[in-house]
Amino acid sequence: MKIIHTADWHLGKIVNNVHMTEDQRYILGQFLDIVKKEEPDAIIIAGDLYDRSIPPKEAVDLLNHVLTELIDHHKVPVFAISGNHDSPDRLEFGNSLFRSRQLYLDTKMKGEFTPITLHDSHGPVHFHLVPYLEPAEVRQYFEDETIHSHHEAMERLVRHIEETHDMSERHIWVGHAFLAGGMESESEERLSMIGGSPYVDASLFENFRYVALGHLHQPQQITREHIRYSGSILKYSFSESNHKKGVTIVNLDDEQVEIKKIPLKPKRDMEVVEGYFEDFMTKDLPEHPDNYLHIRLLDDGQLIDPMGKLRKKYPNILRLERSVLTSDKQLNDMTKIKERQKMSHADLFSSFYEEMKGEEIPEKRKQQVDRIIAGLMNEEREK
Numbered sequence: 001m002k003i004i005h006t007a008d009w010h011l012g013k014i015v016n017n018v019h020m021t022e023d024q025r026y027i028l029g030q031f032l033d034i035v036k037k038e039e040p041d042a043i044i045i046a047g048d049l050y051d052r053s054i055p056p057k058e059a060v061d062l063l064n065h066v067l068t069e070l071i072d073h074h075k076v077p078v079f080a081i082s083g084n085h086d087s088p089d090r091l092e093f094g095n096s097l098f099r100s101r102q103l104y105l106d107t108k109m110k111g112e113f114t115p116i117t118l119h120d121s122h123g124p125v126h127f128h129l130v131p132y133l134e135p136a137e138v139r140q141y142f143e144d145e146t147i148h149s150h151h152e153a154m155e156r157l158v159r160h161i162e163e164t165h166d167m168s169e170r171h172i173w174v175g176h177a178f179l180a181g182g183m184e185s186e187s188e189e190r191l192s193m194i195g196g197s198p199y200v201d202a203s204l205f206e207n208f209r210y211v212a213l214g215h216l217h218q219p220q221q222i223t224r225e226h227i228r229y230s231g232s233i234l235k236y237s238f239s240e241s242n243h244k245k246g247v248t249i250v251n252l253d254d255e256q257v258e259i260k261k262i263p264l265k266p267k268r269d270m271e272v273v274e275g276y277f278e279d280f281m282t283k284d285l286p287e288h289p290d291n292y293l294h295i296r297l298l299d300d301g302q303l304i305d306p307m308g309k310l311r312k313k314y315p316n317i318l319r320l321e322r323s324v325l326t327s328d329k330q331l332n333d334m335t336k337i338k339e340r341q342k343m344s345h346a347d348l349f350s351s352f353y354e355e356m357k358g359e360e361i362p363e364k365r366k367q368q369v370d371r372i373i374a375g376l377m378n379e380e381r382e383k
Helices: 021-038 057-073 088-092 095-099 135-142 150-164 277-282 306-313 328-341 345-357 363-381
Strands: 002-006 042-046 078-081 103-106 116-120 123-130 170-176 210-214 220-222 224-229 246-252 257-263 270-275 292-297 317-322
Touching: 002 021, 002 210, 021 057, 021 246, 042 170, 042 210, 057 078, 057 103, 078 123, 078 170, 095 103, 103 123, 135 150, 150 170, 210 246, 224 257, 270 277, 277 292, 277 306, 306 317, 345 363
Parallel strands: 002 042, 042 078, 078 103, 123 170, 170 210, 210 224, 270 292, 292 317
Antiparallel strands: 002 246, 116 123, 220 224, 246 257
């Protein structure tokens, strides 16, 4: 069985005030060409189809076009889940009707939590579609008060599958989660840490023949070749400038899993380029001047309107900075920023409280803040 694994389309994404829909339409045209050439038996989209819970009309139209092409023209089953950026309620609309057309889109924990099964010459292949879930949703579904962290939630889901299925057959996990050891970038929204760590141990998935993951934007395997993030279809921040974007081709036979990656070439790449202002003006420092650029100028003297002048030659500059020797204070500030980027919403509030009041936040107030944050996050996902 041949499967195409992709994820993190983030349709409707805006990067540095630039709407990426045109670039996404271009890259998804390449994706459809790959589908035509490869003729897969199934396609997996592992979450974050949209970039926000209420996507713009252009993003909805683009997703509708691509899914219609896959289902009606290519006649290939599509297995998709909601990610942490998607609204489960909005994506769920028409779910029952879509299933009759072989579009399987799961957004919530409900019903019997049964897989969708396809068959090839070697027998059945079971697809378990597990959308992004908060630990509280899994705790409620199983009525298990011991579930507080993402790892505990995932462990309970895996155990349920292992207890109710013959794991000697071929099982595929489709999920949207942050596995410990994965390499992240700036454009990924950190998962909730209310009640525990957002990280999930990859060892949970060793009994699955293939684990198709979304959330991390860099294509990568986690501890085993068969546990993989396909990565996003485009670069969505300059921290991803060195990523090699593409889709993953998975070939399953009776025993083996073969992995192949097919690159996607964007209409405009995202580059970080360093040099002197005069060289930028007299030479083509980026090989493709129309790329999205983060330019670092090495000049230490005064420059008059460098952005205005550079934009005449490089129209898609998204960021311009002067690269100067960094003081110890700047290094310390950057360290603090990076530390805070790793903190949960609750920890950030606790840190703010301590700075303002000069004392640690009382446990009672901390619990109140946790409940408020959890409610706001659930409200945002349900929009």
